[in-house]
Each structure stands twice: as C-alpha cells, then as structure tokens.
Amino acid sequence: MQNTTSQRYIYLDNAATVRPFDSVNLAYNDAEQYSWYNSSALYTPSIEILDKIEKTREFVANNLGVLSSEIFFVSGATEANNWIAQRAVKNKNGNIVYSCVEHPSVINAIKSTTCSCVQVDITKDGDLDWEDFLSKLNSQTSLVSIAHVCGNTGTVNDIHKVVQMVKKTSPKAVVHSDGVQAWCKWDYSLRDLGVDAYTVSAHKIGGKKGLGILYAKKSLSLTPLLYGGKHESGKRAGTLNNANILSLVNAINEYKKLDISHYFNLQQLAISKLSKLDVKIIKGSLPHIFMVCFGGKRAEILQRVFCDNGVIVGTGSACSSKDKTNSVLQSRGLEEYYLNGAIRISLGPHNSLQDLEQACDIMLKVVDNV
Numbered sequence: 001m002q003n004t005t006s007q008r009y010i011y012l013d014n015a016a017t018v019r020p021f022d023s024v025n026l027a028y029n030d031a032e033q034y035s036w037y038n039s040s041a042l043y044t045p046s047i048e049i050l051d052k053i054e055k056t057r058e059f060v061a062n063n064l065g066v067l068s069s070e071i072f073f074v075s076g077a078t079e080a081n082n083w084i085a086q087r088a089v090k091n092k093n094g095n096i097v098y099s100c101v102e103h104p105s106v107i108n109a110i111k112s113t114t115c116s117c118v119q120v121d122i123t124k125d126g127d128l129d130w131e132d133f134l135s136k137l138n139s140q141t142s143l144v145s146i147a148h149v150c151g152n153t154g155t156v157n158d159i160h161k162v163v164q165m166v167k168k169t170s171p172k173a174v175v176h177s178d179g180v181q182a183w184c185k186w187d188y189s190l191r192d193l194g195v196d197a198y199t200v201s202a203h204k205i206g207g208k209k210g211l212g213i214l215y216a217k218k219s220l221s222l223t224p225l226l227y228g229g230k231h232e233s234g235k236r237a238g239t240l241n242n243a244n245i246l247s248l249v250n251a252i253n254e255y256k257k258l259d260i261s262h263y264f265n266l267q268q269l270a271i272s273k274l275s276k277l278d279v280k281i282i283k284g285s286l287p288h289i290f291m292v293c294f295g296g297k298r299a300e301i302l303q304r305v306f307c308d309n310g311v312i313v314g315t316g317s318a319c320s321s322k323d324k325t326n327s328v329l330q331s332r333g334l335e336e337y338y339l340n341g342a343i344r345i346s347l348g349p350h351n352s353l354q355d356l357e358q359a360c361d362i363m364l365k366v367v368d369n370v
Contacts, residue, residue: 065189155284
C-alpha cells in the first residue's frame with residue numbers, strides 16, 4: 001500500500017526534523033544494498049567502506065573548519081551532548097553553566113552530574129544576558145554549554161564571545177555548543193568560534209535519523225561514554241551505521257543549496273498574513289524559526305486543529321516540555337494572554353512561497369473555531 005501521509009500536509013516543523021532529500025534516500029538505499037559490511041572488519045569490502053566513511057568524515061571536518069581526527073560519528077546529538085556532560089568535566093568541584101534555551105539533552109545530562117549547575121537567563125530581546133552570564137562564571141567553572149541557535153525563536157548566540165569570556169575567567173573550562181539548529185544555515189568555522197566541543201545532527205538537515213556528529217578539539221581529554229570495541233579511534237564503541245554516514249554528504253550539499261534569503265522571504269510572507277490576527281510574533285536573527293503566539297488560545301489545540309486541516313506546526317522543541325518553551329517566552333516578556341497559544345513555525349528546504357501562503361490561509365480560516 002502506498003503511504004501518502006507526507007503528501008497530505010504542509011509541513012512547518014522543520015526544527016524538529018527535516019524530510020530526507022531524495023538524493024539522501026538514494027545514497028542510503030545504495031549503501032544498505034552494497035555497503036552493508038562491518039566497516040571494522042579486515043577483508044576488502046569492509047576496508048573499502050571504511051575508506052568511504054573516512055572521506056565523509058573529512059568532508060564534515062572541512063565543512064566545520066576542523067581536523068577530521070576531531071570528528072566523531074555517534075547515534076545522535078543526544079548522545080554527543082551526554083558524552084560531553086559526562087566525560088569532558090575533569091574538575092568535579094567546579095560548576096557547570098548553561099543557558100535557559102538549551103535542549104533537554106544538554107540540561108538533563110548536565111543535571112545528572114555531581115557538579116553544581118547554574119542557569120543563565122536571556123534578555124527580553126532573546127539574547128544571552130551577558131551580565132548574568134559573567135556573574136555565573138568563576139575560576140572553578142568546569143563546563144559551559146550555550147546553544148548556537150535557540151530552537152524556539154531562531155536567536156543566534158555569540159559563541160565566540162562566550163568562549164572569550166569563559167577562557168578569561170576559567171582557562172581550563174570546556175566550552176561546548178549545541179549547534180543542531182545552526183548547522184548549514186550559514187557558513188562558519190568552529191576553529192574561529194574557538195569552542196572545545198560542538199554537536200550537530202544529520203536529520204536536522206535532511207539526512208537520516210540516528211546519526212549525530214561530535215566535534216571534540218584535539219586538545220580535549222575526552223574519555224569514552226560507551227565501552228566496547230575500539231571504534232572511532234578508541235573513543236566511542238559500537239559498529240558504525242554505514243548507510244546513515246554515507247548519505248550525509250548528500251544532505252549537506254542539498255541543504256546548503258538554498259540561500260538564507262529564501263527563508264527571509266518565507267518568514268516575511270507568514271508574518272504579514274498572520275499579523276492580521278490577534279498574535280504576537282517572537283523571532284530572532286535567523287528567519288527559519290519563529291513563534292506565533294495566538295491571544296487567548298491553547299497551543300496544543302491549535303496544533304491539532306491545524307493538523308486536521310493539513311498544516312503541521314510545532315509548539316516548541318519536539319524533545320522539550322511546554323514549561324521550557326513558556327520559560328523562554330516569559331523571559332522575552334510575553335504576556336500570559338499570549339503565552340499558552342504559542343506555536344513554532346520552522347521552515348525548511350522543501351517549503352515554498354506557495355506552501356506558506358496556503359498554510360497561512362488555512363490558519364486564518366480555522367483559528368476562530370479553536
């Protein structure tokens with residue numbers, strides 16, 4: 001039976017996941033059919049596959065501006081974030097500093113350690129509260145984790161400034177950034193940012209689920225989170241997922257084809273149409289993620305009604321709680337009247353101006369029935 005589910009909806013929740021590109025599916029299927037051997041084995045087909053994997057690693061490293069030996073393939077961003085929180089901290093008596101916009105895999109991993117954990121606020125403009133940030137740092141700070149892009153609003157954090165402030169106060173502290181919502185949205189170099197560790201995910205750029213990438217600076221003393229075989233230079237045990245990795249280059253190339261101005265045009269169209277309603281728009285400097293907060297409505301009901309009428313939107317991070325999303329919006333000064341009706345629109349490479357216009361018309365038509 002043909003699955004027509006994806007053809008029924010206009011999908012506007014790309015911050016949760018992006019539909020895999022056709023070229024990614026083709027590369028994945030090819031790898032599953034012909035490159036299924038265990039890449040750790042010593043016979044010829046496995047050696048050839050490992051060579052392809054290493055070329056993919058080098059491609060990712062070049063994309064991020066680092067060494068290929070600093071790139072580790074893992075099961076997802078959640079594993080990568082846990083790896084840093086659990087294994088990068090050497091000073092167990094020091095504190096860990098994180099922002100209120102972090103993904104749950106960062107916050108919960110940090111809180112599972114024995115270190116003192118302190119949260120940094122954001123301003124009403126959505127930026128990191130630099131005064132509060134500096135006050136939380138001290139000479140014993142062991143780890144700082146600040147998201148590159150806020151997954152609710154698209155606000156970009158100045159990670160280079162974060163690194164400078166941290167290293168000035170606590171030179172031995174590890175600086176990590178979750179770059180899941182930033183990767184491939186614009187060109188940047190991790191070497192220029194100065195971070196010690198950085199996390200990205202394949203399925204956020206039209207790749208396959210079950211593949212994350214951790215960048216760990218060569219000088220970072222990182223012990224394994226998972227023990228077993230000597231995969232990934234002895235740092236991460238587990239047989240590599242050949243098909244996920246070998247289709248990743250296609251995802252990167254496809255995602256980067258679309259200029260950021262396309263997302264600005266889509267966002268501008270959506271805002272101009274939806275502003276006719278009783279809403280507040282909360283957005284950051286990147287146009288592909290923004291919140292539309294409907295006055296006097298409930299987001300979960302809006303989401304269901306919109307979906308029933310062919311439009312899929314989010315209500316914040318798909319892995320997060322409503323309370324966390326509300327906390328971010330409250331920090332931005334959003335009134336209670338609009339808080340409970342906050343939906344997230346996140347745009348992707350498969351969205352067109354026609355999609356946005358049709359989706360907004362549907363929302364305009366049905367919102368009064370909610």
